Amino acid sequence: MPINIIIADDDALIRESLKIIFDLDERFHVVHVAHHGKEAYDICKKEAVDVALLDVRMPILNGVEATAKIVSETMVKVLILTTFDEDDYIKNAFLNGASGYLLKNNPPEQIKNAVLAVQGGNAVVQDVVMEKIKNPPNKNPKEDRLNALTTREKEVVVLIAKGLTNKEIAEKLFISEGTVKNTVSNVLSKLALKHRTQIAIYYLED
Known part of the structure; x- marks a missing residue:
């Protein structure tokens, strides 16, 4: 028996093109094409x-x-077939139970194979999508920059935020004032800041 599928897309050209692709393959039967998610849901509730x-x-x-x-x-x-590979879409699609996530720029045969795989109980995740799942973008640039600092640089940042002068920091850490100045310069460069007051503000801000 052919696999009964529905195609939901608000782009009429995409809908009809996919319908033609699947209708030409006896392994599939397009039950319906939908214009939006609500229509797709209604069809799934009523049809096989x-x-x-x-x-x-x-x-x-x-x-x-x-x-x-x-x-x-x-x-x-459900197999998500889209042009959008934003992380939130990918994450929420799988959290909501999607069996696969595929981009529309794949050749027809690969899209059909994905449907066969999903119907067979397998998960389908395109390579580019998998990379986004494995390596999500940094959501906290500030935290990432602070983590890039050395232990000594972090110590100096904390003391600057507490209002200590270079001389006081040097005495506190048992290092020379010259070392403190060099460390402050490195911190300014890594955090893309211009002066020490900005370091304190940067560190203390949420």
């Missing part, structure tokens, strides 16, 4: 659907929201 191909950005109910409802209320498996 095996796999839903959902775009992410759609009106009324987007692909991630539709995934949550479809997966929680039906036996339909």
Whole structure:
């Protein structure tokens, strides 16, 4: 028996192109094409659907929201097929139960193979998407910059934030004032700041 699929995309050209691709392959049967996530969800509730191909950005109910409802209320498996590879979309799609995340720039055969894999109970994650999952971008640039400082530089930053002068810092850490000045220069460079007062503000800000 062919795999019953629905295609949900707010772009009519994409919808119809995908429908033609799948209709030409006897392994698949396109039950319906939907204009938005709500329509896709309604179809999954009423029709015998095996796999839903959902775009992410759609009106009324987007692909991630539709995934949550479809997966929680039906036996339909969801494959996200989109042009968007933003981290939040990827993370939330899988958190909401998607079985795969694929970009539309893949060749038709690869998209069809992804549907077959999802129907077979496998997860499908494109390489570029997997890289984003494994190596998420830094969400806290400030923390990343502070972590780049050496132990000595961090000590100096803390003491500057407490209002100590170079001489006081030197006495506190048992180092010369020249070493303190050089350390402060390094900190300014690494934190992309211009003067020591900014160091204190940078460190104390949330």
